[in-house]
Amino acid sequence: MSTDTEGETEADSATTSAVRTDAASVLEVDGLRKEFGGVTALDGASVEVREGEICTLVGPNGAGKTTLFNCVMGAFPPTAGSVRLRGEEITGQQTHETVQSGLSRTYQIPRVFPELTVRANMEVNQRHGDESVLATVFRRTDAETEGDIDRWLEFVGLASMAEAEASELSTGQQKLLNIAAALLRDPDVLLLDEPTAGVNPGLVDDIAGMLAELNEAGRTFFVVEHDMEFVRRISDHVYVLADGTNLVDGPPEAALNDPRVLESYFGR
Amino acid sequence: MLELELGLISLGGRLSLVPQATVTAVVFGFVYALVAAGLALIWGVADIVNFAHGEYMLIAMYVTAFVASGFGGGASPVVLVPLNAALLFVLGYATYRLIISKVMDAPMLAQIFATFALVLIIRYSALFVAGPTTVSIDNYVFEGQTQLAGIAVAHPEAITGVVSVAALGLLFAFLRSTRTGKAIRATAQDREVAQVMGIDTDHIFGLTWGLGLAAVGVAGTLVATFSPIHPELTPTSWTLIAFAAVALGGFGSVLGAVAGGILIAFVENLGAVLLNPSYKELYVFVVFIGVLLLKPEGVLNRGDA
């Protein structure tokens, strides 16, 4: 495991480090700090997501998981620390820049554009370049993107809803739409914020299946999740955050069974 | 090109006008502060921008003009100030209850247009009823001026300053010391927690609109005694002065708005004597837009639409 965590963690993960893929790291978060006013939400958290793995971030309430996501995505700049994507520094980039650099995210509470159709929601997520005014006024999508939209809607099972208004979708379907939209840009890393939150058990299975399939095809995921069963099921590597900093990391079983993890969840 | 026409007076000549301008600025500063405090109160507590602030002031001014001409100047401002304050308080409370409460949770666009609609309704009702002519109240109750060390202080303006300070004092005392005043501040700080304390926040918002416009009622009565009233020009400039003061003072802060109002009066009056008197209002707008653009907190679009 990465050497930037606390010494004590290293002893633990020594046994497990061999298990982790030695693929190149795609996303490196190093010593990230974030303060809001006087409150420290993140206190030097470090994460390494490697090519082709599903890396999961867990931790009790207020551990800083969502803040870490927001800092990585550029929703607000970190107070200190760095974020690198494929070795390239993206710290402090704004959201649309990190997205164009190769990150995509979904939200815990799905965020769709309610008055747009499902298809138009996808179109919003097509690749954006330096297009001129006229190019954006007289074009909607190109044929290739059109095909990708159909393909991803098909993949998440929303093809039949393509012309429906997004507000007509259930919460679960909106989550699927978010996932499909995020995939449309073919990101280097897809950040999923609690993919199972507010989703019925049947759909949780479907989502787990989709992630496995996509992962099989080589896609890299970075997931924040509360549902530990789901975490165990999908993860290659788990980071446990507590009080804004790294507590434990390793393969799911080892990390989640660490006594310190239960303690951090239950308090003293 | 645009000529600034700095005038024929030399710099020395202009500097000699500074003491007089300073006195005028102090007097106007207090009444600007009062109007701005009313706007800031509504803004800070109910989180609504009242674009019709100047129009409510216009109502108070017309009532004053009507009483002054209708009753031959017999009614004293001593009576008119509380009367207009009460009238505007009731109007403010009613405005909240009947209109604003319906758009409190509506899209921002609806909120802007609701108070903009009030601009049209009040202003053009005034135009319709009172006609497009400028109304001036001559020799109404206060007359004359006093010379102090070579500086002329007109009595209507001096009294305006004094009464504005008194009204501001009352407003602050009310907000600081009374149970209702504290409930207003509590609601401004956290609406939901105030609700948990059993405070009827809807009623509080109504009171806030009432108080904010009562301040405007006092200011309007006083300003009408020396300043011409025009149904289109008067409200625009007062709304903008109030906006500028509130922007300067930090949005929603009543105390900040007071400081902002005084500062605006100085910018306006010193700008008039040091630069060019015909661009007096321009300086206010420039300061306003400058503050809006430079202000880092609160007003910026951070994408959390």
Add this chain to the structure above:
Amino acid sequence: MAQFEVDDVHAGYDDLPVLKGVDVSVEAGEMVCMIGPNGAGKSTLFRVIYGLLSPTSGEVRYRNESVLGLSQRALLDHGIAYILQRDAVFPDMTIRDNLEMGAYTAPDGYDLEAQIGQMYDLFPMLEERADQNAGTLSGGQRQMLEFARGLILDPDLILLDEPTAGLAPKIIDQVFGKIEEINETGVTVLMIEQNVKTGLQYADRAYVLEDGQTRFSGPADNILDRPEVRDAYLGGGTDEADGEGGSEARL
């Protein structure tokens, strides 16, 4: 008959269900702790009880009388107080004014000065800083102010929302000491607690909420050894809207 009962409450935001059938029952004088993983619906339940969120179905009874849909003023008149987290003080008002706001709905003949005096006896620190703005207090001190503000009307039942969230371990013991003290004067306590172990040490009984439903209830002792409770935390279960995102947004 229980003093306070929550009966099969369902509620949510828009089309996102959060509470899917919660039952709670509290006897007079009890101290009951509600635990459960992030976003199990605990805070949402309090919001429903206190009229800040309308349930889609269910019932809330106090002394055998429905209190669902009552105004906050009416709930206070019934003797039910809701004590929020430490960030819910009015930061730009003095401590004394914060207390006065706690007594905003006080009935005629209520002696505000005497009640404030009692609160100062219970929390001497507040008297020392009576004229300071609440925003200048430390986290633990704010929590004490929250208690005093919630107790000033002499409620019979208090709803306590995460009284120790974000506090240092040393302070947590003080806070629980105070809660126990309050409880011993006869006030019924229903609290949400994240510091599960400590909360259970002090409570009489506990409810485990998971995925918007009451999963388990029983005496507070040894509850953590039960497998279903550990499962709730590190096993299955899903999440709701006001989980971590909500609490971090408030920072």
Add this chain to the structure above:
Amino acid sequence: MATAVGDRLTTVWTGLDRRHHLALAALVVGVLAVVPLVTNNEFLMNTLVLIFLFGTMGHGWNILGGYAGQVSLGHAVMFAAGAYTTAILFVYYGITPIVGIPVGGVVAAVVGLALGAATFRLRYHYFAMATLAAALIVRVIFFRWEWVGGATGIEYPFAELGTLASLTFRGNLPYYYLIGGFALLTTLFVYVMDRSKLGTYLKAINMDQAAAESAGIDAFRYKSYAMGLSSLITGVCGGLYAQYVLYIDPASTLRLLRNIDIIMVAIVGGIGTVLGPLIGAGVFITVREYTRTSLSGTQTGLGYVIFGVVLLFISMYRPGGILNRYGGRWDD
């Protein structure tokens, strides 16, 4: 009642497909094209010309305010930029308005982009207030700026009127086709834009800017596009206006009411919709012209009181306008 009609219109329009839209549009354009052949009623013709002009201005405002969600209270600045550029080029330099009007549009676009660059950081009512303040600053300057005629403004020289090079005409008929033609062009443009990338992105930014940025959208860039197009259209309208009334002054081009007129047509008709500005202009101008002529010239106040009441009810009960975008599908 009005809401029911609006709902009906919304349903009918959104229920039709593209071919029907075009057929319907062709029908309306056809009818309007032959109106002057049937009647030469001065009042009717003037009203229709004003409906075309204001409907087009409404389109311009709508691209920024309705689609992108940036509520400008200062569009009179861009209107004046177009009007003054056209008039100055013609009156001072003898350059034909056939060139002057497009140049006026470009000048307005540049002014708009500069204003946008400074103010897009602001949100909600702060943006509205900043644009209003900008409009007032420009008004004060123009009232006192002698080179542009100060308070008296610029008048077209009588001797040169009526020639093609002056693009001025006697009688309403040529203006009817000129301004009507531009209205048609603008409407088609907005119709296309509504379904384009830009339309989709602007709607997304308007609904949830953070989510749009998470989709990789550079909000500033597309808002600037909207501002540029919006200002261009508004500036051309200013130029056409100057040609129609043959003189311009700060009072008519820059007063607060000009800002309100522009917004009014978009809001009454339905913000963020293709046809809203035209419908809004139809209602707004008809009522305004009717109250102005029937209630005698001095009492223009009453018309605006009525609009105030209409605006109030719209904001309280139907914030989407007659063609209600809210609750109706926004994209096709």
